[in-house]
Amino acid sequence: MIYLEQRGLIYPLTSNSYTHHSKIKPNDWGWPNFSPGEIACHGDGSIVVVREAMNALQDMRDMLGKPMIITSAYRSPVYNASCGGAPMSKHLEGVAFDILLHRIERGQLLACARDFFTGFGFYQTFLHVDLGPSRSWAPSRKAKELWRL
């Protein structure tokens, strides 16, 4: 079970796990601007679909009104370790997304993200969003400058 913690309250989330994203039936995928393949682990193709997180991603996309390129979403523990992800990364729970900065203005992307997500990682070339506890980080001084933090 995956839980969402907000303002001291804990909510269970609705999730489904698949050993490979190709096992998802079309009727079980309700997010028109995203495909199971782009949300699945880039290592082994496995996926944890968290309905509330996918709804937040689709709502953000609808508000933005432009394509959003997801470079990393769900990660298996093995893949997360191999790509240097944090041991407690929200990518392991299927509630985190890295959104490429491509033909999107930083301020506009962040404004839309803040309406639907609670955790933010500010990187030079992408924005990390998640449904974890409210917090944010920037890994470099350059990233802080770019995002005007």
Ligand SMILES: [Zn+2]
């Ligand atoms: Zn991330």
